[in-house]
Amino acid sequence: MTSPWYKEAWPHVELKRDQNAKDKFENRAGGFRFSTSVGGRATGEGGDRIVADDPHNMSEVKSDAKRKEVLDWWDNTMQTRLNDPKTGAFVVVMQRGHQQDLSGHILEKSGADYVHLCLPARYEGNKFHTVLGFDDPRTEEGELLWPERFDEVTLSAIEESFSSKSEAAGQLQQRPSPAGGAIFKLNWFKSYTKLPKFYRIVEHWDTAQKANTTSAYSCGQIWAEAHNGYYLLDVIRKRMEYPELKRSIQTRYALNRPDVVVIEDKSSGISVIQDLQESTTVPVVAWSVTGGDKENRAKAVADTIESGNVWLPESAEWLDVFLDEIEHFPGSKFKDQVDVMTQAIEYFKRRGGLTEGRDMS
Template structure:
């Protein structure tokens, strides 16, 4: 190879590092952990695609759940901040972890990258200020910076365009109600307020799941977050289509078999126990077989039927939009011979006028044959107004037992394989997680909507049998 070709190849490689975060992440790994051979896998590229979308402000709130030791910190907390500063030396980035020592390690690794020869070659405009170049905080001559803090640590006087939380809980701390709630309160009332631009600032949380009410559970309960959930072993056939990444994970397929095959993962399951394994490895902080509803009971459909016997919508309503209350939920079902396809799940926190409008808009979109609304509390006024103002096929549901009893009454319909979920949907992960965790999860609105529909179907079928006998 001639010297001219070498120069040309170097320029092409440098251009790739500047424009593709995935390539930059691989180079970062070689810098911060030079003694370990790099073994590439698609999930590194997928995380980079999501972070590039955050960089373009296409995603402003992102949660990434992934097992430990799969390059989450190097990808999100080390490589991405360095890349952001390279693209714009004036960017301001705040990064936090549960322990100050861990935050300092991530910061030190990021600074090591920024000071490397290859980084300075591809991003020559990034220069650090000599008297503001520490493990905790380093500042560029353009007044950009990366600042490291810890959960419950002080962020007074600091603000950022990008906020990163990497492992907000320790494994032991997440089991403590006090420590877990302290972390969530710190995020809400201290860290999240440090965005310089509340409209365009970006917040990324990356962690392994440790508890149903950890920071991920807390934020998903609020709504408004993009959720990238990557289990160690695919529990169902999963289609991944985001940015440049398009692939299918088959049920039972490990995340990265070269790094951790199924035998190694099974050993971890034994060592961790089913609860810890379900959270840390499968990102479902409940045993994988589920609670009242087991994961293996749900069937899958590839595509919707061209015509269903009927379409039914089931509403679990809540009027108050406060984040501490359960949201309102609508599940839309398609009935076909032998079962029911769950077609859509909508979960929103709404005041009453917006809730009523949403019921109408969902009915317009799906043209249901029946709309089930609980004739209790918030649903009573909704039933009255919709019957007076619309011609919608509203059916009032009068619950006769508590939530757990209602769920138990219809669990056999799920166990018999008559309930079908799509192989891919934006809402699918959150729906499955809530169903598997019931009755121990933080929220149950999707469960209530589902059991209301299934119990109504049971009564409907029983009524038809009685009519035939007469």
């Protein structure tokens, strides 16, 4: 504001002589710009424009706890800081680091109230328009955003410098996972329309502790093993209180008649296992997961999927949600469907192959 070019453009704007602090600048007309950090001092401050610039620390955005701190700060502190909610505006400028980072959170929760401008380093065919009249001028797939500064050689070197494709996709392409998937590529999965003879059918469950709107889902999947791999037949994913959860497991068992019902031996699953074993004839198996966290367990079965041994239906009402989580994992908002899938594949591999089975044709 004290530079010659600024004074030439806005000659009437001058700073107060006693308001030239690092975190707050005030001009002679009473306008000001106040700066704070995520979670920092905001009491008593408000504005006509509230701008969040890179609210996430990219080294911490994968942490659920650290990421939630930013989302809570935005929802519970900043939303009341506009001087006039009818005329004021929020502006968020950031790179993507997770499907449920602040941009993802805003687009999911109140995206219709925002203008979304996304400018990937390499054009991917998505046109974005703004109320300011700006359109991304690129038309060719892969066309560079700023070739005068980031030409092909420079951009390729930057892409290679990242520790993972997920990091490059988030910070350069503004996508929280590489195209087609991070750990799992969508084109690895095979598609079926007819069912072969199955050696065994297994119902897998990962049960959640609570059923409120922010908790994880309880997830059940019906898997079958055939001579050419593992088939996903059905998925139920729902927030359920204990009585409904128990009924759902029994209903699915009666409908699909699997050889066993495998339930992860933790959380509400402990009670479900005990209850079903004591009061029903459902063939329940208590399952203890091994192999570290969800991401490491997913990596452990990735080669099975890459080899073309996992089959999904060509169409199903649950398929789009399932594939979306698969594609964005481990940056997906929820991870329950991936975790049940990895447990199912691991179960089959631990139990060994069979040679005779059931004809589902």
